[in-house]
Amino acid sequence: MTIKLNELIGSKITMTDSTRKLTIKGETKPYKVARIPLDLCHYNNQNGRIATHISEYISNGNTLNKSDLNEYNNVLEKFIYKANPTALDDTMNNIDKFDQRVAGVVLNDGRIIDGNRRFTALRKLKRDKGKDLYFEAVILNQEEGIDQRDIKLLELNLQHAEEKPVDYDPIDNLVDVYRDLIENKLFTEVEYVRNTNKKPAEVALMMKKAELMVQFLDYINAEGKYYIARDLALDGPLQEMVRILESQFKGIDVRTILSGSHKDKGEQAGYLRVRNALFTAIFSKRKLNESDNKGDVTRDIRDMGKFIINASNREEFLDEFDDIVEEVYENFQDLDEVDSSSVKEVGQELADVRKEAQKVIDKHIEDSRLVMAKTKPVDLINKAFDDLKRIEVEQVKRMDSSTEQEFLTVFEEVQKKLNEFRDALNV
Template identity: 50%
Template sequence: MQNLKELIGQSIMKSEETRPLTIKNIQKMHKVLIIPLEYCHYNEKNGRISTYISKYLSTANELKKGDIEAYNKVLEQFIYESNPNALDKTKKNIQLLGQLEPGVILNDGRIIDGNRRFTALRKLKEDGNADIFFKAILLDQSEGIDEKDIKKLELQLQHGKEKPVEYNPIDNLVDIYQDIIENELFSVEEYSQYVNKNVSDVKKMVKRAILMNQFLQYINAEKQYYIARDWEFDTILQDMLNIIERQLKGIDVINILDDKTDKHEVQEYLCIRNTLFTLALTGRMLHTHDLSRHMRDIGKHVIDSDEKDDFLDDIEDHVDDIYDTLHEHDKIDLETLKEVSREIDKVQQDLAQKGEEYIESGKQSDVQTKPVSIMNKVLKDLEKLDFVQLKYMDDETEQDFLTHYSKLKKEMEKIDEALRV
């Protein structure tokens, strides 16, 4: 690819506009250039389309930059599909007002900021509009700008806007996983700073991202992120994370599998995790209505109950059968999942039925034991009462206390009456 810097003053022209950018913690003004569209190409590492790229590559396709226009055509479609409403709005705005906000590209033509604006400009050119150019700042990597600087700038530009266009939640998790875990570009603290989020919120997203990757590995569909996107799995991942963290107090999902000191905790984690993964997979395959509610019910009424061990033992063979069937295939995609689901339909139906039976049993048990739970809470609160203090209440406080005490006695009489029935 040619160096665009060499074309400044020839086919690339300078404008009168400037834009401030902060790189390596130094802010400076940069000239905005007017660049022919054919010199620019999409960034295949754009987090907003990571799930679309994973689906494209899963079908034996390759992204080749030998033919830039063919490459751009493929990624243009992904950009459009990721948020067609936002793209159409951007196109209309540019058609009416021109490109008001410049993008950022590298000297090899890779777009760092402005993929949607670039797409809108391409669409306008396809519609027959003449004199369509991309206004952008040109950054030269030979000046010491590395991948971390580029990604940091990308995050700051995307999330620093007053109203940034929201990611698909799964695309966001993929981006976070690649930046923090896979490529180790940033710490959680650094990332939270660049995207204007709390450290605790980013850490939760990292945990969901790790669970997502573990889930895809578990079902033999490693990095097939589009599956999690198509299944709208973000909420399900949080449901599973909540259950795991309630069961294993103090567990850190981020590094639990790297911890070799407590093998028992790792085994317990894998047992609960694999069960939840299988239930979530089965739920999607059987089109369970409100899968998130179902997973929460499994957590509340089964995993968090005295029936947990019986339930895990009861469905262990089902979990193993489904896992083994998935791993008989070289690799799983959505179509293969449908085939596998037909193969193991009876196992899935049995598993779903057992889950419902345990949930109903748990709900019934909760109803039966709820009075005891409430009474325990009342007794614990009464134990906090300091009887010595009763002697030193002023008149107004004493009257309030006696009113509440009278109500309490009446409630106790109602309990006596109910128990005599």
């Protein structure tokens, strides 16, 4: 059955006196709010907030069928609730006490563009308390020239541009960014910045993390299985990886380094070697089972960057780590299907390999720490000398008496400390 909400105004749908301002095609104006029966509305399966849950549901062999809207809504309602149970309960309690205060936005076919949580709260209240409830929302008619791009820009504006945090799971947000800006190129980076109230550097970083997320899933033979990235909590480690890789390979962009147009094949090979080592470290360090006693993987990747990848022992580490990387990679590539369960199974099968990976990583980090500890006094005294060279002799000659006395006091303390250093030297 095809729903056209505008044709039901005056019968099943009534208009209220309320309006809500929306910005569509660059024009901001008030739109009238309607009271819509709940069974005429349905969730948007492209909603970024539940992207990973939908990907998991479909990967498990299920389909989303709108022929039975109630069943379709029941499935997606669970994902909306699971994405943030506390926020949903708060919204439900608020609506129960004060009614729906902020109108949603729906398309003429009943698809919800804004207000999924409010709609979910209303559905649960109707079931739990038997209340006769309606969803108050602006109805947008696509037949009036509103296209898919306008709808997505409106979603971004409503979900991101207001001065409040977006309560997406970080990976769901990256999936949204990847689909809209990289995969489908629905709009440009500049347009995304303008419609989300984010800084250009922040959007660029999100795109880079999204690209690395997709590369990681390809590495473990799980293309499109975004929920695995969510289950592994990859957002923090991916952010550290962006910094490490772009620091190690000056001038590259993780979004374009592997493109066919990149002329330096040696640089691509070097990038893949370091990237795959970091991916393997994430798999080895990440807690895959309740019995795993893993720490902060984000910190671990940061330490790898500081004490291995950007240190003098990088090549020695990579040579020792190559076999581990290859074994992890091949185990995943040999699987016909990869899901969260098989990630855990591979983790169990490669328990000894994972332990060896951690051993190698920890050894090289400790070695690097010792080297840095030994050279730190030299680094500090060089820095101190650089600061001393900035003091001009003529400035010292022109100091007044009080400043001269203060300078002399500090000078004598410095002289005393230098004498201590000389006495400590074995020369």
